[in-house]
Amino acid sequence: MEKNEIIIRLAGEGGEGVISTGDIFTQGAARTGYHVFTFRTYPAEIKGGHAWYQVRVGAYPVLSMGDGVDVMVAFNAEGYYNHKHLINKGGVLIYDPDTVTPEESSSVIAYGIPFNTIARKELDFFRGKNLIVTGFLAGLFGLEPSSLEGLIRSRFARRAELLASNLKSLYAGYEHATKKIEKRDPYFLTPVEKIPRLVLSGNDAIAAGALAAGCRFFAGYPITPASEILETMSKELPKLGGVSLQVEDEIAAIGMAAGASFGGLKSMTATSGPGLSLMSEFLGWVSMSETPCVIVDSQRAGPSTGMPTKLEQADLNHALYAGHGDFPRIVMAAGSVEDAFFRIIDAFNLSEKYQMPAIFLSDQSLSHRTESMLKPDLSRIHVEDRLRPTAEQLKDYRRYAVTESGASPMSAPGMAGGAYVAPGLEHDEKGHVDTPLQSHIIMMPKRFRKLDGARKDMGQLSRHGAADATIGVIGWGSTEGVIQEAVDRANASGHKVAALHPKLLSPLQVDDLRKFMDSVEHVIVPEVNYSGQFAHYLRSILGDSVVQLNKYGGLPFTPGEIFKKIEEVARNGNQRGNSHR
Amino acid sequence: MVTSAVTLTVKDYKSDVKPTWCPGCGDFAVLSATYKALADLQLRTERVVIVSGIGCSSRIPYFLSTYGVHSLHGRALPMASGVKLANPDMTVMVMGGDGDMFAIGAGHMPHAASRNLDLTTVCMDNQIYGLTKAQASPTSKIGQVTKSTPYGVAAKPINPLLTVLAAGATFVARGYSAKPKMLAELFVAGIKHKGFSFIHVISPCTEFNNTYSFYDAQATDLPADWDKSDLQKAMGLAITEEKPHLGVWYETERPVLDQVLHSLEKEIKPFDTSAYLKRFE
Numbered sequence: 108m109e110k111n112e113i114i115i116r117l118a119g120e121g122g123e124g125v126i127s128t129g130d131i132f133t134q135g136a137a138r139t140g141y142h143v144f145t146f147r148t149y150p151a152e153i154k155g156g157h158a159w160y161q162v163r164v165g166a167y168p169v170l171s172m173g174d175g176v177d178v179m180v181a182f183n184a185e186g187y188y189n190h191k192h193l194i195n196k197g198g199v200l201i202y203d204p205d206t207v208t209p210e211e212s213s214s215v216i217a218y219g220i221p222f223n224t225i226a227r228k229e230l231d232f233f234r235g236k237n238l239i240v241t242g243f244l245a246g247l248f249g250l251e252p253s254s255l256e257g258l259i260r261s262r263f264a265r266r267a268e269l270l271a272s273n274l275k276s277l278y279a280g281y282e283h284a285t286k287k288i289e290k291r292d293p294y295f296l297t298p299v300e301k302i303p304r305l306v307l308s309g310n311d312a313i314a315a316g317a318l319a320a321g322c323r324f325f326a327g328y329p330i331t332p333a334s335e336i337l338e339t340m341s342k343e344l345p346k347l348g349g350v351s352l353q354v355e356d357e358i359a360a361i362g363m364a365a366g367a368s369f370g371g372l373k374s375m376t377a378t379s380g381p382g383l384s385l386m387s388e389f390l391g392w393v394s395m396s397e398t399p400c401v402i403v404d405s406q407r408a409g410p411s412t413g414m415p416t417k418l419e420q421a422d423l424n425h426a427l428y429a430g431h432g433d434f435p436r437i438v439m440a441a442g443s444v445e446d447a448f449f450r451i452i453d454a455f456n457l458s459e460k461y462q463m464p465a466i467f468l469s470d471q472s473l474s475h476r477t478e479s480m481l482k483p484d485l486s487r488i489h490v491e492d493r494l495r496p497t498a499e500q501l502k503d504y505r506r507y508a509v510t511e512s513g514a515s516p517m518s519a520p521g522m523a524g525g526a527y528v529a530p531g532l533e534h535d536e537k538g539h540v541d542t543p544l545q546s547h548i549i550m551m552p553k554r555f556r557k558l559d560g561a562r563k564d565m566g567q568l569s570r571h572g573a574a575d576a577t578i579g580v581i582g583w584g585s586t587e588g589v590i591q592e593a594v595d596r597a598n599a600s601g602h603k604v605a606a607l608h609p610k611l612l613s614p615l616q617v618d619d620l621r622k623f624m625d626s627v628e629h630v631i632v633p634e635v636n637y638s639g640q641f642a643h644y645l646r647s648i649l650g651d652s653v654v655q656l657n658k659y660g661g662l663p664f665t666p667g668e669i670f671k672k673i674e675e676v677a678r679n680g681n682q683r684g685n686s687h688r
Numbered sequence: 689m690v691t692s693a694v695t696l697t698v699k700d701y702k703s704d705v706k707p708t709w710c711p712g713c714g715d716f717a718v719l720s721a722t723y724k725a726l727a728d729l730q731l732r733t734e735r736v737v738i739v740s741g742i743g744c745s746s747r748i749p750y751f752l753s754t755y756g757v758h759s760l761h762g763r764a765l766p767m768a769s770g771v772k773l774a775n776p777d778m779t780v781m782v783m784g785g786d787g788d789m790f791a792i793g794a795g796h797m798p799h800a801a802s803r804n805l806d807l808t809t810v811c812m813d814n815q816i817y818g819l820t821k822a823q824a825s826p827t828s829k830i831g832q833v834t835k836s837t838p839y840g841v842a843a844k845p846i847n848p849l850l851t852v853l854a855a856g857a858t859f860v861a862r863g864y865s866a867k868p869k870m871l872a873e874l875f876v877a878g879i880k881h882k883g884f885s886f887i888h889v890i891s892p893c894t895e896f897n898n899t900y901s902f903y904d905a906q907a908t909d910l911p912a913d914w915d916k917s918d919l920q921k922a923m924g925l926a927i928t929e930e931k932p933h934l935g936v937w938y939e940t941e942r943p944v945l946d947q948v949l950h951s952l953e954k955e956i957k958p959f960d961t962s963a964y965l966k967r968f969e
């Protein structure tokens with residue numbers, strides 16, 4: 108049987124070309140019309156250490172990394188030994204016989220290709236190794252080399268000598284696969300319909316969405332896995348007349364973003380957990396002074412410096428609760444690269460409309476993975492701007508006017524009659540701070556009321572899976588695709604399962620969650636963290652008990668892991684006896 | 689400078705909020721000098737933003753009719769930087785205490801100075817924490833007895849002028865609350881200066897650290913022939929001075945951050961989402 112979906116994993120020494128091979132192959136496959144989904148992990152060090160890259164390529168949408176590995180490319184012995192046990196039955200091993208001596212195995216089809224020797228001896232171009240491997244993969248699976256050639260041509264457009272050697276390397280690999288070996292595996296990337304698609308990373312999507320939402324000020328401090336957002340904004344904002352700045356620390360970053368927002372610009376900062384910790388005092392100021400501001404937190408494994416290049420969804424508590432005192436905030440999390448593009452726009456809209464901090468959660472796997480997506484339907488983009496005072500309102504301006512929605516018209520420097528002091532102190536409608544006790548009683552509900560509007564604006568949550576499900580899966584953030592895949596698999600094998608994936612985490616869309624939980628017998632909450640932060644949050648608000656599924660090894664879920672849990676719950680119910688009612 | 693047809697007077701810059709400072713507090717003179725400087729420059733109230741941190745001195749924005757930000761303890765500089773970058777042609781002043789700017793917010797000061805954003809920063813130095821009632825500040829003297837240093841301050845005081853000179857401030861001056869006329873002149877010069885200006889104001893705390901008689905006797909003007917362009921000399925004086933010197937210590941020209949940033953692109957275009965996304969095809 109021919110298979111036109113392949114999970115390819117490349118592993119070897121960091122800096123050896125593992126990531127670039129994966130990237131080029133992925134781009135080429137996507138240009139040929141395939142759907143792609145990647146995952147990369149590399150050591151925190153710049154050179155050396157163990158790196159691996161995985162791409163799942165399919166003729167139909169691929170929602171996760173998939174289970175196991177169909178094709179393993181071992182760049183060195185360590186790459187082989189670390190991953191060989193993951194190769195699926197009937198899978199493929201590609202290795203260099205000069206560096207790896209694989210064990211005899213009847214269940215794996217092995218192709219030895221001396222790519223080091225080819226690069227060094229035949230081509231006299233050692234750095235061509237990654238393209239030899241890329242070409243070999245293309246040849247083996249029947250991918251048109253022209254799609255790859257185009258990519259290489261644009262990469263080396265201005266370096267003619269390098270372009271020639273790289274193209275030679277690509278075709279050397281391609282010919283090795285098509286002429287020198289006998290194909291014994293069942294994997295083919297046969298031509299599929301070419302639908303124009305985009306291939307981009309989560310961080311690319313966040314930056315693009317922010318720009319589309321009207322963000323014109325950015326300040327940040329470099330931190331993995333969020334730095335690319337700072338880099339992109341620094342490149343793009345000046346072209347739009349905006350400003351992007353690398354500043355001295357994360358406190359300055361959020362402070363400048365808040366200052367620029369007070370000054371009239373839509374503003375954002377982006378960081379990871381350690382930076383969000385530093386920003387927490389400002390979250391309260393931003394909410395108290397009702398100043399819009401978007402804060403991206405691309406989570407990585409903690410606590411403390413933790414594992415900077417590894418995945419964990421463990422900043423939820425922090426995003427929901429960081430900062431002293433009681434204050435409303437928006438917290439959102441995106442489910443996929445495409446979702447990140449649209450949801451960051453939602454985050455801006457809610458932050459601007461309701462004048463409060465919007466924390467947008469990504470994570471290492473989402474920020475750094477590339478996915479293919481259809482060209483977004485730009486008519487879906489709706490951009491919201493903050494409420495400005497009318498000429499009439501400016502005659503007796505009340506910056507913090509108590510309104511039904513809670514949001515008040517916000518002036519900006521330059522507006523005559525609109526002057527006010529943005530306070531961190533409790534204040535009255537005019538922003539005066541001399542009667543805090545009376546003001547506090549009035550202003551707390553005014554500020555919190557805004558959450559009701561935010562909740563309504565997000566519309567209804569839509570479920571995925573069986574209409575008559577008995578098992579529900581509720582997740583958040585970057586696990587959306589892998590959960591959907593597991594749910595589809597479970598339904599295909601006779602279970603009745605549905606998934607719900609809220610994107611707005613503060614305020615929670617309680618009614619929709621309630622309805623979903625009431626419609627099923629058991630609820631599973633998968634999250635990539637140790638303690639089950641979202642499960643606890645759901646229990647605290649909805650009162651139901653849920654079955655936790657936690658993974659904390661720094662890597663994403665595979666669909667099989669979630670599927671297994673679904674089967675287990677289907678078989679035994681909730682073994683701990685705390686079925687959710 | 690943007691001027692309006694009607695002449696603005698000191699009164700126009702006063703808000704209806706009355707200062708809550710203790711009688712004789714040095715910050716009153718700073719406030720009056722601010723009113724006067726803004727009136728001298730005829731700046732329209734809606735085109736001025738006063739950004740402060742937290743402390744007695746940081747209450748100042750509430751007493752002006754301009755725009756203002758009362759931010760967090762130590763965070764006035766980043767906030768003001770954001771305000772200014774969003775509004776490059778408005779006047780943004782950063783005002784606060786020695787604790788705000790040289791203890792909790794000290795990390796921002798050298799960066800603000802080195803960026804040379806066009807901000808006018810006024811540090812009201814009373815060598816004590818006023819608002820929290822008499823603990824040591826980073827500029828308290830060695831041996832100074834305060835509530836938190838009952839046996840005397842052990843640390844060498846931070847030298848604000850030396851710090852900002854070393855970091856690259858392009859206008860550095862010192863004033864004294866007991867000399868209000870000079871104070872207003874320094875503020876005018878600082879606001880007019882294109883770049884990061886820092887004005888250190890000796891602003892005694894009558895409640896917890898009344899140093900008026902000491903500074904009345906000690907403070908001296910810079911010599912009439914003082915060369916404002918000599919950085920080494922200014923730093924030398926900051927290191928060695930025994931009596932505090934008042935006046936403009938140093939002034940130079942360097943490209944200003946907001947202008948540099950806003951001149952990066954010759955042609956500014958609106959964002960075209962679909963054109964932007966083409967790079968990912």
Ligand SMILES: Cc1ncc(C[n+]2csc(CCOP(=O)(O)OP(=O)(O)O)c2C)c(N)n1
Nearest residue numbers: 742743744745761785786787788817818819
């Ligand atoms: C994060 C934080 N820590 C501590 C405080 C308490 N606090 C308020 S003002 C202040 C120091 C005030 O001294 P200074 O900045 O010199 O201003 P002054 O009151 O003397 O004008 C302190 C420690 C605070 N508001 N925030």
Ligand code: SF4
Nearest residue numbers: 710713744818893894
């Ligand atoms: S405590 Fe000191 S600094 Fe504060 S208002 Fe009173 S005199 Fe001024």
